[in-house]
Every structure is written in structure tokens, then in C-alpha cells.
Amino acid sequence: MAHECDVVVVGGGIVGLSTAYAITRAAPGTRVTVLEKEPAPARHQTGRNSGVIHSGVYYRPGSLKARYAVRGAAEMVDFCAEHGIAHEVTGKLIVATDRAELPRLHALVQRGRENGIPVRELVPSQxxxxEPHVRGVAAIHVGTTGVADFTAVARTLARLAEEAGARVRYGCEVRSITRHAGRVVVGTGPAEIRARVLVNCAGLHCDRVARLAGTDPGMRIVPFRGEFYALAPARRHLVRGLVYPVPDPAFPFLGVHLTRGVDGTVHIGPNAVPALAREGYRWRDVDLRDLAGTAAFPGTWRIARRHWRYEVDEIHRSLSKRAFTAAVRRLLPDVTPDDLRPAPSGVRAQAVLADGTLVDDFLLTGSGPFVHVLNAPSPAATAALPIGREIASRALGSLTGAPRPSVASR
Structure with missing residues (x-):
């Protein structure tokens, strides 16, 4: 079976579906096909996160993350309201539990204000x-943070794109990408897709798709699993909204935080441990091909040398519920190990350069008929609508021959 289209989007997560939706809105009549290897959308990063609409308070002013988070948060709230998707603007607290964290907390206040985000400084009584059960020496309140059902957002984007003429095909794993007669030919097993432009939004597998397309991505996806617990229903009253620690700039992840979701469930986590497979949601999920690729990549060992002390602590908390609880108790002293119930984990598709640098911002690259999204970190779900428009613009530029930058940010 063969199918002709103008743009083929690889990946049915929130970014790929937002891109397809944006193309149909910007250029009606453009033939768009989305290929997703799973039987439904949002089965990986989109559907396995804490569901937070991020404000942008952490991100370097001027970065794509900062610009798209601030813009995307407002757009995401409006989109959810328009389409009846569960969401709530709760605000969040970032809490310093030790006086040594105060300079970093004050730096976040400045950064938030530079990004145009409303930030209020709090003393302990405030x-x-x-959050009556949270303890700290100081905090800031960020009013524009919220929560949403991002899986429902992805399903809605898929429906809207299909209503506008796009095709979303599930169970279609990309196995080959070649060029023939001015077309990109994508082999999926059951079908062959011929397109003028390919957009790679494959998330955990984006570097592999880039290499299939004959592109050296200059990076590798190194997967990190984020493990969550949920508070027992009888103890959910301990957390009203969203509570975060002050991030440690020496470690690339935010640390364990408290999140009340749209369904009332309070998730605690995630930690960040090396995953033994790109879709390794448990320690026993091992993929030898993934593991060999990660081990052979020099950037993996450079990360390990740089952050091994933190990773030892993260692994300890993964293997010891008591150690995990001790980390939570810095923010929430009343919690006990018996209050915590295992919850589904997620895997972060972390782009890493060969020198061990973790790519911090969105990374978009490609030339000719290819647009590759090689890093779409948090706040990708929050920023899905504006980042989808950016990717769509690049794809449509390829169709018309308009000039475009080779790299958006790295």
C-alpha cells in the first residue's frame, strides 16, 4: 500500500499532533499524515508526566523555553477551556527548606520577573x-502555574487535525526513510508513505529517526526514568496544590515535588534514574539494543563523571521507599512511608551532546525536506501550541522553498 501526502509527521505525542494541527490551520488543503507506532496518541512522554502547566519561572530569559512556556501556558488554559478539557490554574509554591537555598530562591524571583511572570515572595507564616502542612524558611508563589489533562489535549489535537483533513495513522512504526523522485519515502511495514517534507517528532526515538533520514543529529537520546508515588486517598488533604523545592543548579532536574492533578490525585516525584530502555518504565524493563547504544555513547560516561554523586542518591531513593520519603519530608514533614502508593513512571528523552552536555533548550534542526525536533524538554506539553506553530512554519517553508534557520536553539 502506498499513500501520497505533502507533510508526514513522525510521532503522535502532543508536539507532533500540535504540529499537524498547526499546519492544517496555517495552510488549509495541505495533505498531512501523522505516523504513530502505538495504538493511540500520547502513550509515552505526553501521557506520563505530572500534568503541570509550567509558568516559565525557571528558564533563562530569552530562551525558547522561557518564551514558549509563558506564551504556551496562557494558550493552553484557553485551549482547555474552549474544548472542555480538565484543567485548573492553581499557582504553585517554590519552597526553600534551608537558609542556604535563599540566594537561589531570590534569583528565581528575579528570573520570573524578567520573564514577565507574577511572583510573590512569602515568609513562613504566609x-x-x-499549604498548611508544608514547611520552609521562605517561598515564592507563582500564580500562572496550573494542571491539565495533556492526554486529553493530545486526543483533541488529533481530532481537530483530522477534521481539517489530516490523517492520523496508529500502529505505524517507521522502519526506513529514503529519497526517490523528489519525495521522502517512509516505510512502515504495512504501508509506504511518500511525502514532500518529513517532520521528526519521535521523542524518545528522534535521534534514530534522524539517522534513518541520513542526518547526523550530533546528539543522542539518553533516557532517564522519573518515578512517582501517589499519596493515599486519606492523606491527600496534606497537599492543596503544587509544591516544588528550590532547584539545584548543579543537577539538571528539578527534584521531588508535590502535584495535585485534575483528578485530585497527589503525585510525589519524580526522581531521575538511568532507564535501561528508552521505554523503560521499571527497573526490569531492559532493552539490550537501547542499553548498548547508551553505553557506547561517550556523552553517557561524561554525564556519569559529572553527576555521579547525585545519581547515586537518586538510585538510592529509587530502591528505598524510606529514603524517598525522607526526601519528601523536607517539604512535607507529616508524610510517612505508609502514605505513599506506587504510581506510573515516565521516561524523559534527554538529548545529550558527545561532550556530556545535557541540551537544555528546544533543539530544532534539519535541511531540505527534513525538520527534526531533537530536544523537546519540559515545558514541551505546556508550550505545545506555540512550538507546534514554529515547527509547522519550518515544514511549510520547506514546501515553498522559503529560507529557515538550521537550528532554533540548543
């Missing part, structure tokens, strides 16, 4: 007004 923390209790928002």
Missing part, C-alpha cells in the same frame, strides 16, 4: 496560607 506559606501556611497556601
Amino acid at each position: 506559606i501556611a496560607e497556601y
Whole structure:
């Protein structure tokens, strides 16, 4: 079976579906096909995160993450309201539990204000007004943070794109990419897709798709699993909204935080441990091909040398519920190990350069008929609508021959 289209999008997560939706809106009549290897959308990063609509308070002013988070948060709230998707603007607390964290907390205040985000500084008595069971020496309240059902957002984007003429095909894993007669030919096993432009939004597998297309991506996806617990229903009253620690700039992840979702469930986590497969949601999920690729990549060992102390602590908390609880108790002293229930984990598709640098911002590259999204970190779900428009613009530029930058940011 063969199918002709103008743009083929590889990946049915929130970014790929937002891209397809944006193309149909910007250029009606453009033939768009989305290929997703799973039987439904949002089965990996989109559907396995804490569901937070991020404000942008952490991100370097001027970065794509900062610009798209601030813009995307407002757009995501409006999109959810328009389409009846569960969401809530709760605000969040970032809490310093030790006086040594105060300079970093004050730096976040400045960064938030530079990004145009409303930030309120709190003393301990004011923390209790928002979160009576949370303890800290100081905090900031960020008013534009919220929560949403991102799986429902992805399903809605898929429906809207299909209503506008796009085709979303599930169970179609990309196995080959070649060029023939001015077309990109994508082999999926059951079908062959011929397109003028290919957009790679494959998330955990984006570097592999780039190499199939004959592109050296200059990076490798190194997967990190984020493990969550949920508070027992009888203890959910301990957390009203969203509570985060002050991030440690020496470690690339935010640390364990508390998140009340749209369904009332309070998730605690995630940690960040090396995953033994790109879709390794448990320690026993091992893929020898993935593991060999990660081990052979020099950037993996450079990360390990740089951050091994932190990773030892993260692995300890993964293997010891008591150690995990001790980390949570810095923010929430009343919690006990018996209050925590295992919850589904997620895997972060972390782009890493050969020198061990973790790519921090969105990374878009490609030339000719290819647009590759090689890093779409948090806040990708929050920023899905504006980042989808950016990718769509590049894809449509390829169709018309318009000039475009080779790299958006790295």
C-alpha cells in the first residue's frame, strides 16, 4: 500500500499532533499524515508526566523555553477551556527548606520577573496560607502555574487535525526513510508513505529517526526514568496544590515535588534514574539494543563523571521507599512511608551532546525536506501550541522553498 501526502509527521505525542494541527490551520488543503507506532496518541512522554502547566519561572530569559512556556501556558488554559478539557490554574509554591537555598530562591524571583511572570515572595507564616502542612524558611508563589489533562489535549489535537483533513495513522512504526523522485519515502511495514517534507517528532526515538533520514543529529537520546508515588486517598488533604523545592543548579532536574492533578490525585516525584530502555518504565524493563547504544555513547560516561554523586542518591531513593520519603519530608514533614502508593513512571528523552552536555533548550534542526525536533524538554506539553506553530512554519517553508534557520536553539 502506498499513500501520497505533502507533510508526514513522525510521532503522535502532543508536539507532533500540535504540529499537524498547526499546519492544517496555517495552510488549509495541505495533505498531512501523522505516523504513530502505538495504538493511540500520547502513550509515552505526553501521557506520563505530572500534568503541570509550567509558568516559565525557571528558564533563562530569552530562551525558547522561557518564551514558549509563558506564551504556551496562557494558550493552553484557553485551549482547555474552549474544548472542555480538565484543567485548573492553581499557582504553585517554590519552597526553600534551608537558609542556604535563599540566594537561589531570590534569583528565581528575579528570573520570573524578567520573564514577565507574577511572583510573590512569602515568609513562613504566609506559606501556611497556601499549604498548611508544608514547611520552609521562605517561598515564592507563582500564580500562572496550573494542571491539565495533556492526554486529553493530545486526543483533541488529533481530532481537530483530522477534521481539517489530516490523517492520523496508529500502529505505524517507521522502519526506513529514503529519497526517490523528489519525495521522502517512509516505510512502515504495512504501508509506504511518500511525502514532500518529513517532520521528526519521535521523542524518545528522534535521534534514530534522524539517522534513518541520513542526518547526523550530533546528539543522542539518553533516557532517564522519573518515578512517582501517589499519596493515599486519606492523606491527600496534606497537599492543596503544587509544591516544588528550590532547584539545584548543579543537577539538571528539578527534584521531588508535590502535584495535585485534575483528578485530585497527589503525585510525589519524580526522581531521575538511568532507564535501561528508552521505554523503560521499571527497573526490569531492559532493552539490550537501547542499553548498548547508551553505553557506547561517550556523552553517557561524561554525564556519569559529572553527576555521579547525585545519581547515586537518586538510585538510592529509587530502591528505598524510606529514603524517598525522607526526601519528601523536607517539604512535607507529616508524610510517612505508609502514605505513599506506587504510581506510573515516565521516561524523559534527554538529548545529550558527545561532550556530556545535557541540551537544555528546544533543539530544532534539519535541511531540505527534513525538520527534526531533537530536544523537546519540559515545558514541551505546556508550550505545545506555540512550538507546534514554529515547527509547522519550518515544514511549510520547506514546501515553498522559503529560507529557515538550521537550528532554533540548543
